[in-house]
Amino acid sequence: MSPLIIVLLAAAFGFYMAWNIGANDVANAMGTSVGARSVTFRQAIIIAAIFEFSGAMLVGNHVSLTVAKGIVDPFAYSKHAMIFAYGMLATLLAAALWVNLATKLGMPVSTTHSIVGGVMGFGIVTHGLSSIEWGKVATIVASWVVSPITGGIISFFIFLFISKKILADEKPVVAAKKYAPFLAFMVSMVLVFSMLYKGLKNLHLNFTFTNALLIAAGVSVVFYAVIYKIVSNIPVDTTLPYKRRYPQVERVFAILQVITASYMAFSHGANDVANAVGPLMGAVYAAALTSHKHLEMSMWVLSIGAVGIVAGLSMYGYKVILVVGRKITDMTPSRGFAAEFGAATTVLVCSKMGLPISTTHTLVGAVIGVGLARGIGALNLKVLKDIVVSWLLTLPIAAALSAAIFMALKGLFLG
Amino acid sequence: MGIFDLFRKSPFIAIGEMMREVMECTNRIPSLYDAFVNGDYEKVQQTAKEISDHEYRTDEIKNSIRQSLPNSIFMPVARGDLLQIITSMDAIADRTEDLGVLMTFKKIAVPEELKKKIDDFVKVVLKVVELSKSVIDELETLREASFTGPEARHIVELLDKINESEHESDVFQYDLTKIVLNTEGLDCASLMLWMKIIETTGDIANAAEKMANRIRLIISQ
Numbered sequence: 004m005s006p007l008i009i010v011l012l013a014a015a016f017g018f019y020m021a022w023n024i025g026a027n028d029v030a031n032a033m034g035t036s037v038g039a040r041s042v043t044f045r046q047a048i049i050i051a052a053i054f055e056f057s058g059a060m061l062v063g064n065h066v067s068l069t070v071a072k073g074i075v076d077p078f079a080y081s082k083h084a085m086i087f088a089y090g091m092l093a094t095l096l097a098a099a100l101w102v103n104l105a106t107k108l109g110m111p112v113s114t115t116h117s118i119v120g121g122v123m124g125f126g127i128v129t130h131g132l133s134s135i136e137w138g139k140v141a142t143i144v145a146s147w148v149v150s151p152i153t154g155g156i157i158s159f160f161i162f163l164f165i166s167k168k169i170l171a172d173e174k175p176v177v178a179a180k181k182y183a184p185f186l187a188f189m190v191s192m193v194l195v196f197s198m199l200y201k202g203l204k205n206l207h208l209n210f211t212f213t214n215a216l217l218i219a220a221g222v223s224v225v226f227y228a229v230i231y232k233i234v235s236n237i238p239v240d241t242t243l244p245y246k247r248r249y250p251q252v253e254r255v256f257a258i259l260q261v262i263t264a265s266y267m268a269f270s271h272g273a274n275d276v277a278n279a280v281g282p283l284m285g286a287v288y289a290a291a292l293t294s295h296k297h298l299e300m301s302m303w304v305l306s307i308g309a310v311g312i313v314a315g316l317s318m319y320g321y322k323v324i325l326v327v328g329r330k331i332t333d334m335t336p337s338r339g340f341a342a343e344f345g346a347a348t349t350v351l352v353c354s355k356m357g358l359p360i361s362t363t364h365t366l367v368g369a370v371i372g373v374g375l376a377r378g379i380g381a382l383n384l385k386v387l388k389d390i391v392v393s394w395l396l397t398l399p400i401a402a403a404l405s406a407a408i409f410m411a412l413k414g415l416f417l418g
Numbered sequence: 419m420g421i422f423d424l425f426r427k428s429p430f431i432a433i434g435e436m437m438r439e440v441m442e443c444t445n446r447i448p449s450l451y452d453a454f455v456n457g458d459y460e461k462v463q464q465t466a467k468e469i470s471d472h473e474y475r476t477d478e479i480k481n482s483i484r485q486s487l488p489n490s491i492f493m494p495v496a497r498g499d500l501l502q503i504i505t506s507m508d509a510i511a512d513r514t515e516d517l518g519v520l521m522t523f524k525k526i527a528v529p530e531e532l533k534k535k536i537d538d539f540v541k542v543v544l545k546v547v548e549l550s551k552s553v554i555d556e557l558e559t560l561r562e563a564s565f566t567g568p569e570a571r572h573i574v575e576l577l578d579k580i581n582e583s584e585h586e587s588d589v590f591q592y593d594l595t596k597i598v599l600n601t602e603g604l605d606c607a608s609l610m611l612w613m614k615i616i617e618t619t620g621d622i623a624n625a626a627e628k629m630a631n632r633i634r635l636i637i638s639q
Contacts, residue, residue: 038425170567171563171564171568172568175563175567175568249559249562249569333425333427376564377561378494379425380427380429380430380561381425381426381493382424382492382493383423383426383491384489384491385488385490386423386424387424388490390424
């Protein structure tokens with residue numbers, strides 16, 4: 004295969020993978036908002052398109068590098084660049100096929116696991132078990148446990164705060180209006196700060212810790228003021244019985260949830276676009292046979308991932324979100340806000356630490372956290388078990404698929 | 419899609435549905451008593467049949483709720499508490515059905531003094547059921563408010579009223595029992611049947627109170 008064909012194939016497979024991520028994972032990222040009826044299906048698509056894209060483009064490179072060179076060492080293949088390129092192709096195709104199949108079966112598998120499994124499968128068939136950086140794999144496995152727990156704990160405390168300070172208040176609407184700007188400030192603070200501080204690598208803006216903090220605070224004050232203005236227009240009718248006042252509280256949270264939904268989409272884009280483009284990057288570099296010293300993400304590679312996610316989302320994600328929006332009977336804006344805020348924070352922080360975590364895991368953890376804080380009416384633990392089983396299955400299946408595809412490619416083109 | 423199957427409908431919504439069906443039974447108690455006291459045997463038969471039909475429907479809802487609460491469902495309230503609420507609710511419908519059946523057994527004498535007080539007794543018992551229903555109606559809102567705050571305090575007030583009314587119905591029950599026992603010239607069958615009827619009517623209020631007390635336990639956790 005000529006390098007050009009490899010690059011084109013890698014771009015196609017990378018796009019296919021990104022398409023599947025958009026179609027599958029986006030339901031997890033946006034579903035809580037739609038389920039709580041804070042945003043409509045159409046609005047969810049628009050929000051997701053804008054923020055997935057900007058998340059991928061602005062902070063999307065940290066994890067990509069972990070996936071591309073963390074699991075197997077690309078330098079080990081420097082004399083066999085073609086082998087490495089085929090391996091990356093196999094990884095992309097295997098992961099995309101598995102995610103596509105899983106979406107069809109309704110199984111919520113992690114796209115991150117799929118890629119990791121694919122890389123491992125190819126690494127094992129070429130250089131044996133010893134070629135795998137098991138330390139890195141262990142870190143990733145650990146993050147599977149860490150991310151749902153972290154997401155769960157953060158969401159637990161956010162919902163506890165909401166229920167103590169707002170829902171349990173004698174005048175819940177007044178309390179909601181009082182705390183809503185503060186919550187908006189918090190969301191904005193976490194988001195803007197993590198974006199500015201060592202984020203935005205692609206824009207080459209290097210802020211110091213203090214500067215990033217100051218700018219984040221400035222932006223968040225604006226957010227505070229905007230939300231303050233919006234909620235102050237909501238009328239307070241203290242003569243209504245509590246039961247009637249309650250929906251007004253949720254209206255305040257519906258406004259906040261638009262922010263967390265955007266935030267969720269942003270961090271999802273930042274984290275998950277890497278799954279699609281990490282191996283694509285590797286394949287491109289191997290094919291170009293350039294120096295392996297700097298595996299930096301090119302803009303065009305990131306765009307393929309971002310466009311793919313948005314394409315998958317608008318073509319297939321619409322259907323998925325629709326199912327989700329009807330199925331969740333028990334999401335309210337206050338609960339959705341707590342779960343999304345917790346999950347998005349976890350995803351963003353972990354993604355900045357270079358840990359390829361899964362949005363699905365984190366959101367599952369966050370939802371359970373809200374449930375434990377007495378928020379959710381009922382959680383189906385059997386489904387939870389099935390989800391965990393599908394998480395465990397993903398690695399071996401993706402690995403086997405990738406190994407098989409790699410052998411086929413090698414047989415066809417290298418004899 | 420996978421992770422969203424994690425959510426289940428709140429069991430309190432189904433419980434509210436069941437309570438409405440239970441009320442279909444208890445709402446017929448006044449006309450049942452009326453027909454019985456006035457000796458309208460046919461009307462008694464018919465009303466008893468209606469109650470029995472609604473009781474059957476209550477059982478169906480009860481079973482479907484029980485089936486949807488396996489151990490693999492995590493809820494913000496103890497599973498045992500919910501099952502106890504459903505069982506007590508079922509008992510309200512059951513005892514109402516029993517009452518209807520008892521009244522179809524035999525035409526019996528109605529002591530004059532009993533006639534005067536029986537309406538008030540029925541009213542108090544129904545008040546207990548009515549109050550319990552309003553508590554059940556608030557459960558979903560209570561859950562949305564995480565079982566705390568003004569909504570919880572409001573429900574505790576309702577629960578206090580239930581306990582009060584149930585006590586009132588107990589007093590009536592003793593009163594009526596005394597009247598029946600002290601009525602001169604009452605035949606054995608009438609005596610026995612009246613004792614049964616009064617006891618069963620009182621049990622309806624007891625079951626409603628038992629249900630309310632379970633809800634108090636949930637709030638006080």
